[in-house]
């Protein structure tokens with residue numbers, strides 16, 4: 140930490156140690172000021188709840204149009220994607236995405252998701268020991284959600300790895316970011332092939348995107364970017380929230396007992412899991428003017444500003460005892476799905492999936508225990524696990 144005119148720190152938030160346990164570093168940075176200049180990566184870091192929410196709600200000042208990743212290659216490569224646009228083009232493209240994901244449109248798929256979650260929970264309870272990532276959390280995204288999108292069977296299994304690579308490649312220049320490059324190339328080639336061959340099931344969510352592209356409403360990069368919105372955004376994030384939830388409940392058996400006794404708390408528990416272990420930890424914007432954040436901190440125009448959903452959700456200025464997992468807290472205002480014009484377009488679907496899984500488990504499982512050391516999937520942008528071995532009783 141330094142004593143420059145504005146708060147500055149040379150901490151590396153992307154080292155293995157920092158990614159494995161970011162929260163103590165986030166707290167130290169929150170205490171330094173409303174924004175801190177991270178000298179190592181030449182980034183401004185906004186990490187308190189109030190300022191993160193305000194930035195997300197002000198796209199005219201904190202623009203996504205120059206990308207939301209932390210390196211130029213990523214921001215250039217996904218130029219046409221929905222997340223890399225400001226209104227009005229973002230508003231137009233987003234409609235294509237959200238019309239199939241509105242609460243009304245999702246009503247018809249809820250039953251299918253519930254049924255699959257029930258079958259899965261019953262089978263896993265029968266087994267007793269399983270991995271909460273590979274056996275539980277990955278099931279719905281791969282089996283049910285890909286069908287809803289109308290995705291071809293070919294290549295589905297590789298998508299999880301490609302999706303994780305996409306997030307990693309949005310990090311600051313460095314070894315972890317470079318290592319993701321081949322996965323992103325493969326993802327782009329795969330998505331472009333799906334668009335070129337029109338390899339989607341007519342009537343599925345993804346078909347809308349293809350139709351709009353064929354009508355000339357969106358260029359090929361836009362179509363590829365929107366499809367990435369389905370297969371990238373819908374995968375790692377949902378897998379992460381389900382496995383983090385199981386991990387949190389295994390470490391807090393008293394909270395699981397509360398849920399089993401009162402299953403109506405499933406939506407509140409879900410909000411608390413997203414708050415505690417926000418699946419997307421950071422993204423960024425670029426300032427379009429000098430911004431005064433208070434306490435003498437002015438971010439200059441044209442600066443890249445990284446904001447942290449994960450840090451904002453643990454801000455003691457906003458939440459009492461923020462590191463405590465409490466499913467009765469029901470933090471409806473958490474920022475884990477973002478806020479403002481880019482707020483998660485798929486959160487309705489994510490909720491359906493996670494609610495279904497925890498409801499099905501709460502109806503059958505008295506206790507969840509870890510049977511081995513969970514393995515973190517270290518990633519520049521997302522937080523999750525590659526393995527959480529558990530036993531259920």
Ligand code: HEM
Pocket residue numbers: 195203207221222223229233236368369372373374376377380413417418419422448474475476477478480481482483484485486488489
């Ligand atoms: C627990 C699961 C999920 C979490 C925590 C999550 C989180 C987020 C966050 C934080 C953003 C904001 C990005 C920004 O501020 O620039 C976002 C945007 C987005 N999410 Fe999600 N997401 C989840 C699941 C999903 C699913 C299932 C889908 C697709 C079906 C999806 C599709 C999208 C899309 C398309 C955007 C971009 C919206 C826009 O730019 O207008 N997400 N998500």
